[in-house]
Amino acid sequence: MQIPYTVEPRPDTGLHNAKIGIWLFLASEVMLFGGLFSAYVLLRTGSIVWPEGSSILSVPIGTFNTMALIASSVTMVLSWAALKINNLSKFKMYMFLTYFLGLVFLIVKVVFEYLPKFEHHLYPSESTFLAIYFTLTGLHALHVLGGVIVNIYFWGPGSKMWETEPERFTNRVEVAGLYWHFVDLVWIFLFPVLYLL
Amino acid sequence: MTEISRESIWTKYIFSQDHKVIGLQYAFTALFFLLFGFALMMIMRWQLAYPGKPIPADGFIWVIALLGVVITLIGLFHSKKNLITLSGIIFLFMTWILIYLTSGEGRMPEGIMTPDFYNSLGAMHGTIMIFLGVVPLLVGGLGNYVLPLQIGAPDMAFPKINMVSYWSYFLGGITMLVSFFVPGGAANSGWTSYPPLSDLATTGQTVWLFGMVLLITSSLLGSINFITTVIQLRAKGLTWMRLPFFVWTQFVTAFLLLLAFPPLEAAGVLQLMDRLVGTSFFLPSGLYVGTGPLPVSGGGSPLLWQHLFWFLAHPEVYVLILPAMGIVAEIIANNTRKPLWGYRSMVFASIFLGIMSFIVWAHHMYLTGMGTTMTAFFQTTTMIISIPSVIILSAFFISLWGGSIRFNTPMLFALGFLPMFGIGGLTGLPLGLASSDIYLHDTYYVIGHFHYVVAPGTIFALFAGIYYWFPKVTGKMMDELLGKIHFWGSMIFINGIFLPMFIQGLAGISRRLYDGGESYLHAQDVLFWNEVMSYSAWGLGLMQIVFIINFVLSLRNGKDAGSNPWKATTLEWSAASSPPIEHGNFDKVPEVYRAAYEYSVPEASTDFIPQNQKEVK
Numbered sequence: 001m002q003i004p005y006t007v008e009p010r011p012d013t014g015l016h017n018a019k020i021g022i023w024l025f026l027a028s029e030v031m032l033f034g035g036l037f038s039a040y041v042l043l044r045t046g047s048i049v050w051p052e053g054s055s056i057l058s059v060p061i062g063t064f065n066t067m068a069l070i071a072s073s074v075t076m077v078l079s080w081a082a083l084k085i086n087n088l089s090k091f092k093m094y095m096f097l098t099y100f101l102g103l104v105f106l107i108v109k110v111v112f113e114y115l116p117k118f119e120h121h122l123y124p125s126e127s128t129f130l131a132i133y134f135t136l137t138g139l140h141a142l143h144v145l146g147g148v149i150v151n152i153y154f155w156g157p158g159s160k161m162w163e164t165e166p167e168r169f170t171n172r173v174e175v176a177g178l179y180w181h182f183v184d185l186v187w188i189f190l191f192p193v194l195y196l197l
Numbered sequence: 198m199t200e201i202s203r204e205s206i207w208t209k210y211i212f213s214q215d216h217k218v219i220g221l222q223y224a225f226t227a228l229f230f231l232l233f234g235f236a237l238m239m240i241m242r243w244q245l246a247y248p249g250k251p252i253p254a255d256g257f258i259w260v261i262a263l264l265g266v267v268i269t270l271i272g273l274f275h276s277k278k279n280l281i282t283l284s285g286i287i288f289l290f291m292t293w294i295l296i297y298l299t300s301g302e303g304r305m306p307e308g309i310m311t312p313d314f315y316n317s318l319g320a321m322h323g324t325i326m327i328f329l330g331v332v333p334l335l336v337g338g339l340g341n342y343v344l345p346l347q348i349g350a351p352d353m354a355f356p357k358i359n360m361v362s363y364w365s366y367f368l369g370g371i372t373m374l375v376s377f378f379v380p381g382g383a384a385n386s387g388w389t390s391y392p393p394l395s396d397l398a399t400t401g402q403t404v405w406l407f408g409m410v411l412l413i414t415s416s417l418l419g420s421i422n423f424i425t426t427v428i429q430l431r432a433k434g435l436t437w438m439r440l441p442f443f444v445w446t447q448f449v450t451a452f453l454l455l456l457a458f459p460p461l462e463a464a465g466v467l468q469l470m471d472r473l474v475g476t477s478f479f480l481p482s483g484l485y486v487g488t489g490p491l492p493v494s495g496g497g498s499p500l501l502w503q504h505l506f507w508f509l510a511h512p513e514v515y516v517l518i519l520p521a522m523g524i525v526a527e528i529i530a531n532n533t534r535k536p537l538w539g540y541r542s543m544v545f546a547s548i549f550l551g552i553m554s555f556i557v558w559a560h561h562m563y564l565t566g567m568g569t570t571m572t573a574f575f576q577t578t579t580m581i582i583s584i585p586s587v588i589i590l591s592a593f594f595i596s597l598w599g600g601s602i603r604f605n606t607p608m609l610f611a612l613g614f615l616p617m618f619g620i621g622g623l624t625g626l627p628l629g630l631a632s633s634d635i636y637l638h639d640t641y642y643v644i645g646h647f648h649y650v651v652a653p654g655t656i657f658a659l660f661a662g663i664y665y666w667f668p669k670v671t672g673k674m675m676d677e678l679l680g681k682i683h684f685w686g687s688m689i690f691i692n693g694i695f696l697p698m699f700i701q702g703l704a705g706i707s708r709r710l711y712d713g714g715e716s717y718l719h720a721q722d723v724l725f726w727n728e729v730m731s732y733s734a735w736g737l738g739l740m741q742i743v744f745i746i747n748f749v750l751s752l753r754n755g756k757d758a759g760s761n762p763w764k765a766t767t768l769e770w771s772a773a774s775s776p777p778i779e780h781g782n783f784d785k786v787p788e789v790y791r792a793a794y795e796y797s798v799p800e801a802s803t804d805f806i807p808q809n810q811k812e813v814k
Contacts, residue, residue, distance in 0.1 A: 002781075003352060005429050017354045017429050024421045028459045035460030035505055039467060039478070042501050125475035128496040132478075135470055 007168045022175045026182050029143075033186055036139070040132050040193065051129050053195045056122065061112050062195040065105050066187065069144075072101035073184045076151075076177045083170045088162055091173075092155060098180070099151040102144055109141055133194055140190060143183045150176050212364075214356035217776060219363050220342030221670070227334035229287055230370060231656075232741065234325035236261070236295055237318045239738055244310045245713035246731035251308030258295050264742065265289040268749055281749060294377070303382055312711045316385035317401070319709075321373070323388025324405070327513070328412050329370050331655055335520040336454070337366065337419060339662050340447045342670065344423065346769035347441050349432025349789065349809075351781035354425040362418040369411030376404035389506055392479035392499045396471045397486060403472050406465050413462045416454045423451035432768065432809075434789035438544070439808065441767045441793040442530075442537065445544050446523030449551040450516050457512035457555070464505035471497075478502075500565055507558035515554045517651055518618070519547060521658035522589055525611045528665050529593055530794040531765045532608040533600025534804050537794050539592040546585035553582040563631040564638050572631045579629035586622055590615065606680030610661035613688055614654055621649030624699065639709070642702025645695050653691045660684075660744070667748075668762045672775040673755030679747035686740035693733030697726035764805050766795055771809050 009016050044050050079094035117123075117130075124134040154173055161169040213219060243252045269285025299305050304314040341359070345352055353359045376383040381399025384390065395402050427448045431440070440448075467478040475493065479502050482495030530537045537543065559567065559575040593615055602608065624646040627633040637643060660683075667675050704723045706714045713727045714720030761770040768789070772782050787809040795806040801813050 003354060003356065003430075005354075010429050013428060015429070017425050020425045020428055021355060021358075021421050024424055024455060025417075028417055028421075028455050031456050032459035032463055035463035035508070036467075039463065039501055039505065042498060042504070043478070043496070046498050047496055123475075124470065125477070125494060127494050128477060131470065131474075131476035131494075134474075135467065135476070135478075139466065 007165070007171065016171060018171060018175050019178075022178050026178065029182060029186075033136075033139075033189075036132075036136055037189070037193070040136070043128050043132060047128060051127070053129075053197060056129070057133070057195050058113065059195050061108060062191055065108050066191050068101045068105045068108070069184045069187050072098045072105075073181050075101065076180045080170070080173050080177050083162075083166075083173055086166075088159070092159070095151060095155040095173075099148045099155065102148040102151065106141060106144055106148070109137065136190055136194065140183070140186055143186070147176070147180050147183050151180070212360060214352075214360050216341050216345050216353045216356070216359060217670075217782075219359050220338055220340075222363050223333050223341055223366070224338030225284070226367060226370060227330050227338055229291070230325050231330035231334065233291055233294075234322050234330050235738065235741070236291070237298075237322045237325070239734055240295075240299060240310075241315065241318045241322070242731040242734045244315055244711070246728045248712035248715050249309060252299060252305065252310070253308075258292055258299070260742070261288060261295065262292040264745065265292060268745075271749055271753065281752065284749075294374070298377065310711075313385055314382060315711045316387075317377075317383045320384045320387050320390075320405075321377070324384070325373065326651075327388065327517070328409070329366075329373060331517055331651065331659070332416070332513075333366055334659055335517070335655070336416075336423070336447065336450060337363065339524065339659075339666065340423065340450075340520060341419075343666060343769055344444055344447050345426060345430070346669075346772055346776070346782055347444050347767050348427065348430060348435055349768045349783065349787040350426060350430035351783075353422050354429055355422050358418050359422050362415045362422065365411050365415035365418065369408045369415060372404060372408035372411060376401045376408065379404055389510070390468070390502075391506075392468065392471070392502050393481075393484060395468065395502075396479055397491075403469070406469050406472070409465050410462060413458045413465070416458055420451040420454040423447055424455065427451075432787045432789050435768075435808070438541065439789060439792050441523075442526035442540065442543060443520070443523035446519040446526075446547055449547050450519045453512040453516050453519075453551055453554060457509045457516075460505045461509035464502055464509075467505075468502065500562075503562055503565065504559070507561045508555075511558040511561065512551075512554040514650070515550055517655050518586075519550070521614065521618075521655040522547070524658045524662040524665070525593065525614050527765075527767070528607045528611040528661050529596050530796065531665075531763050532603045532605065532611075533597055534603075534796045535596060535600045535794075536792070536796060537592065538595040538598075539588075540792070540794070543589050543592050546588040550582065550585040550589075553578060553585070557582050560629050560634070563634045576630055580626075583622065583626065583629070590619060590622070605664075606675065606677055606684060607661045607665035609681065609684045610657045610664065613684065614657045614661065617649055617653035617657060617691075621646060621651075621654050624649065636705075637702060639707055640702035641698040641706050641708050644708050645698030645702060648695045648698070652695065653688070657687075660687075665763070666769075667751070668758030669769060669772075669774055669776075671752055671755070672758055673751050674758050674762060675751040675755060676747050679743055679750075683740055683743045683747065686743065687737060690733045690737040690740060694730050694737065697723075697730050701726055761807075764803075766805050766807050767793055768808055771807055 003017070004010070005017050007016060013020075075094045075097040079091045079098060082088075082090035082094055114134075122130055124131045154169075154176060158172070159169070161172070208214075210218060213222070240252065243250075265285050265288030267285075268288060269282055272281030272283075272285050299308065304311065341353070373383075379400045381401055383401040384395075384398065384405035386395035386398045386402060390402065390405070427440075427444060467476075470476045471478050471480065477493045477495050477497040479499050480491065480493050480495060480497045481499065484491045484493070484495065526537055526543070557575060557578045559571060560579045563572060563575075597612075624642070628637060628643060628646060664675055664680055667673070701714070701720075701723045702708075704719065706717070706720050706723065710717070714724060758774055760772070760774045763770070768787055771787060773784070776782050789808045790811050791806060791808055793808060795801075795808075797804045798806055798813060806813060
């Protein structure tokens, strides 16, 4: 049995199936994080005191991580572009950089941010600010982890598909890229909201 | 191109990627949960009719057990042995759970229900009926099976994701069942799980939240699949305005599931944090529990949960009703032998309904003391959203006009849907206006209103759909006589349950009373209705046994249906009856030449022209 339009776009919509699928998934992700951001707004406007983000969180570390994620988004695009010009080794290099930067983000997040907080007894149960900080960044970190796993798969065993179905593989990388950019974008909202405002 | 080979029984029937098998998996699991959720309610109705008296549950449980044994036996001597035997075993399993529930210390010591257990049953009845019963049957079951056939597709766009969606739903269901066995019993803070109560509730609530996360994941994956399938896999010539109305309603529903569920997932994550990590998202400062202040940081807002919850749960109501309208549309067009009246206005009404459903949620929250500006806004949007429902319902009524109606079982259920949903909708208007809602909210009136929409409304439409598509799935017709007994019996009993609720509600009986109002002076005049409602509920239970018998016997002895027994126009009837699992759905890829409901075209020789027939002859 064959499902049409898994690779080639449907003429009247101009899209292949997975591309619609990922955009729909991202729409639901917008609603997920949108729900959490509105929770943040409601809790903050309802509170009597709300700490300055920078008094608890480290802005330099946050900035570094922001840079790491933005850079990884760029390399993600480059890896897809490399496939478009049929250069698999270049794809592998950029894909490696992408998930490497993702891992850097996660390691910095856990080792230099979460663990020192715990050492100073700054747990989620301490205050509403810390609660929403840990929830939002924790959920985002899980999304980064998911993206890293997918990217490692396409860099490693998944790239075998390039031999048999190059076009489909390129589509897959593009779809993974859309997700990766979204995760990046969420952080670009999270960083100012939590660290700077 | 995806090449899917199906080899063993495991990949063919268990971890199947075929939309028809997955649809059946969904349908059977959902039917089981519908019956189970209904059984919980039948136990509660004993307590409401005879508060504090020991339950003679044995009789009722033995009926189910007997049914299990009989079905298992039939299964053992039948060609479709696996399926029927499995159903029999499921019945026996259910008997065991019910015996467990109606006995034991924390639940019903010596057959007398404890108040906590009553709360647990109420919460789980709501959760199971909505999230594990009706929606999976409407969308996962009928949607999965029928929608790809109706649009002439070989399968869903993402077969693997479809499979994962079912198994995620299945695990969610198992999680909910398991929660009955954890210390403290299942969740007991209502199906709405309002904090602070739910934040402080027993372990069952945590299990409930994990179950919900699995169910949300399932419906998310399903909705992505449905939308992509409708956009991408429509047959050649099947333009948007030629789609059967059922497809349209499933399409809009999928958008509601996609966009409304994530905020509940967010809320679920926050409540899990509250319960497991000790945060105070929903716990305000200075909360006293028992003898002292609660040792939490405070600063949270219980209202935050209500907003996030109802942001899901109002669109959810339309998830429950839209596909039901889709089923009714198919059956009415088919059995009046006329095109639907106002097809286009129905389509646009359902899209408008979908959009509006996102901005009416706070009409569930008038009692929270929100300001007049907010109230005015949500009153206005609520009144506006009744318009598209009225458009669709009016179109149905006008469609009946002048038709030579065939009163078969699916049509009876579809016709029953119209006035029942009408009552449900009209009784909702006083609830949409804050001034009357303040009196009526938290009374049985609300329960009556909601159940009229969902039970004789949606569930009747579901039965209509099952009777209508049964021949397509199995190749056999269901028995008409038993079907009519099922319909008329259900119709009488279901009104016996829900109509008195309006009377009790207007008399001011709270909907959460464990003794059904016995200890309240103002309830005495309307107290006798409790017995009427309870007997009606048990009568309704008996009527469903007629349905189960009809189902099993028709599978065994039903008349052969052929591929198009109803002389219908839509594409699913041009596929073979009981379409094979191994291949795509159609012998040759269908092409569509006309609108969905070309019945009684004057120049044609037959009174229906299938969508894939090119010339009028």
